[in-house]
Structures are given as structure tokens and as C-alpha cells.
Amino acid sequence: MRVLEFIVLPYALSGFCVGFVVGLTGVGGGSLMTPLLVLLFGFHPATAVGTDLLYASVTKTCGTAVHHIGHTVEWRVVGWLGAGSLPASLLTLLLISRHLHSSTVASLISYVLGYALLLSALSLLFRRRILVLAHVLSLHRRPRREATATVLLGGLLGALVSLSSVGAGALGVTMLVLLYPHLPIARIIGTDIAHAVPLTLVAGLGHLAVGTVDLSLLASLLIGSLPGIALGSVIASRAPERALRLLLAAILTLVGIRLVAP
Numbered sequence: 001m002r003v004l005e006f007i008v009l010p011y012a013l014s015g016f017c018v019g020f021v022v023g024l025t026g027v028g029g030g031s032l033m034t035p036l037l038v039l040l041f042g043f044h045p046a047t048a049v050g051t052d053l054l055y056a057s058v059t060k061t062c063g064t065a066v067h068h069i070g071h072t073v074e075w076r077v078v079g080w081l082g083a084g085s086l087p088a089s090l091l092t093l094l095l096i097s098r099h100l101h102s103s104t105v106a107s108l109i110s111y112v113l114g115y116a117l118l119l120s121a122l123s124l125l126f127r128r129r130i131l132v133l134a135h136v137l138s139l140h141r142r143p144r145r146e147a148t149a150t151v152l153l154g155g156l157l158g159a160l161v162s163l164s165s166v167g168a169g170a171l172g173v174t175m176l177v178l179l180y181p182h183l184p185i186a187r188i189i190g191t192d193i194a195h196a197v198p199l200t201l202v203a204g205l206g207h208l209a210v211g212t213v214d215l216s217l218l219a220s221l222l223i224g225s226l227p228g229i230a231l232g233s234v235i236a237s238r239a240p241e242r243a244l245r246l247l248l249a250a251i252l253t254l255v256g257i258r259l260v261a262p
Contacts, residue, residue, distance in 0.1 A: 008220045010041070015224030019059075022225075023232020024244060030056060030165035031120050033221070034113060035255045043214070045109035046096065050207025051214050052165040055221050057201040059229065060193050067190030074183065074191045077176070080147055081195040084154025085161070086202055092162040093206035109163055114259030116166035121252040123174035124245050130174055131181065149179055154195070161196075162203040172196070 018032045030052055037048035067073050123130065153175050160166065172192040180188065207213050 008216065011217055011220035012224035014040075015055075015221035016228035017224075018221075019225030019228025020232040021248070022059075023229040024235060030161070031117055031252055032255075034165045035117065035259060037217075038110070038113075039255070039258065043217075044212070045106050045113065046207070046212040047214055049109060049113075049163070049165045050204060050210075050212035051218050051221070053161070053200045053204035053207060054213060054218055055225070056165065057197055057204050058222060059225060060196045060200065064190075064194045064197050067186075067193060070186075070190070072184075072186045072190035073194045074180075074187055075194070077150060077180070077191050078195045080150040081154035081157070081191075082198055084151040084156075085158030085195070085199045086154075088155040088158030089162045089199060089203045090206065092159045093203065093210070096162070096212075097206075097210040110259050112160065113164040113166060114256045116160055116164045116171065117252045117256030117259065120166060120171055121249040121256065123171060124249040124252070127174070127245070130177060133178065146179060153179065157195075158199060158203075161199055162206070165200075165203075 014033070014036055018036065021032060033055065034045075034048045034052045037043040037052065038045050043051075064073070157172055157175075160171070172195070173188055176183075176188045176192055177185075183191075204213065
């Protein structure tokens with residue numbers, strides 16, 4: 001069967017729109033794609049999360065290659081994050097697989113997704129204050145505490161991403177800024193993207209193993225997202241950063257409230 005037979009136009013258009021936002025703002029992959037699949041297209045939350053995770057692993061692999069060439073990845077930090085996130089992801093996936101058909105799992109994923117979106121919105125709104133707080137904490141002057149805190153952060157992100165596919169973007173960058181205020185923002189973003197690749201791949205393959213990945217949906221999303229990311233990246237340098245950040249925060253807030261509201 002030809003690949004084109006698997007491509008569904010509404011999903012490809014959704015991939016294009018989300019890819020455009022990611023290229024424009026650097027944030028919004030899992031934050032927009034997963035709730036879009038759940039609320040607009042009616043996918044089971046676990047299927048939306050699993051498919052989005054593999055989608056993210058493919059797109060962020062390209063981003064990691066670019067950042068590695070530009071020397072904007074702190075691989076030491078990536079290793080510490082992975083030491084916490086990968087075991088936490090596997091444990092979370094084990095719990096999901098045992099209770100996959102329970103309505104409680106679907107509700108839990110929706111609630112975790114909703115609150116993760118609200119936290120992401122807050123991190124976008126208060127980015128400047130977070131930077132000030134990061135310099136006050138100055139954990140980078142205490143190497144052991146820094147390493148321990150990074151592993152714990154990885155564990156939190158591993159569980160959060162495996163449950164909701166949200167957290168490796170806006171939340172991950174925000175927490176890394178708190179831990180490493182001395183690093184340039186380009187290295188923070190590059191490190192976060194590099195860590196997201198093995199995390200989303202492991203979590204996505206885990207969802208694939210338990211049957212919560214839709215491969216035709218995945219193909220459609222990827223077909224749409226690649227040109228969307230390219231176009232958004234071209235326009236990004238001309239767009240007002242603050243206005244984009246406020247718009248994205250507003251969207252995440254509305255979607256988050258929709259998911260957690262009874």
C-alpha cells in the first residue's frame with residue numbers, strides 16, 4: 001500500500017499549523033498537538049500522547065543535529081537529565097500498560113495534560129522573573145546539588161512527558177534556566193531539545209508496544225509539520241517575540257482549563 005494512502009488531510013494540516021507555531025516560537029509541540037488530537041479529533045488521550053511522542057522524537061532529532069553542529073548542547077547535563085527521566089518514563093509506561101483500558105487512566109492523562117499546559121503558560125508569562133530567581137538560587141556554584149537537582153528534574157520530566165507528552169519544551173527550558181542561569185539561552189534550549197530526543201523516543205516506543213500509537217496519524221502529522229516548521233522559522237526573526245509569547249500563553253491557558261474543567 002502506498003504511503004500517500006495513509007495521509008489524512010485534516011491531520012496533515014494540523015501538523016502544519018503546530019509545526020508553524022513551533023518554528024515561530026520554539027514552544028508548542030506537545031503543548032498544542034496532544035490537546036488538538038484529544039479535543040478536536042476525539043482521540044483517546046493515551047493514543048494522542050503516544051503518537052505525539054514519536055512525532056516529537058523525529059522532529060527534535062533534526063533540531064538536536066543543528067544544535068550539536070553549533071556547539072549549543074551541554075551533553076553532561078543531558079546525561080544527568082536522562083539518568084532521571086528514562087527510568088521514570090519506563091516506570092510510568094509500566095503503570096499505564098497495566099491500567100490501559102481503565103477510564104481512570106484517560107481521566108488522569110487529561111488532568112495531567114491540562115495542568116501541564118497551565119504550568120507551561122505560567123512559565124511563558126513569568127520568564128523574566130524566573131531568570132531573576134535563577135540568579136538568586138545560584139545552584140551552579142554547588143556542583144553536587146546541581147547534579148542531584150538535575151537528575152530529579154529529569155525524573156519529573158520523564159513522568160510528565162510519558163503521561164501527557166508535555167513538559168520537555170517550555171517547562172524543561174524554564175527549570176533548566178533555574179538550575180543553570182550562567183548558561184546562554186541557546187545552550188539551554190539546545191540541551192533541552194537534545195534530552196527530549198531519547199526521552200520522547202523511549203516513551204513513544206513504550207506507547208507503541210502497548211498499542212497507543214496511530215501510525216497513519218503519525219505519518220500525516222509529520223508530512224504537514226516539516227514545511228510548517230520551516231515556514232515558521234523563516235518568519236520568526238521578523239515577528240514580535242513578546243506578542244507571540246503572550247498569544248501562546250493565552251492559548252495554552254484556555255486549552256488547559258478546557259481539559260481540567262469538569
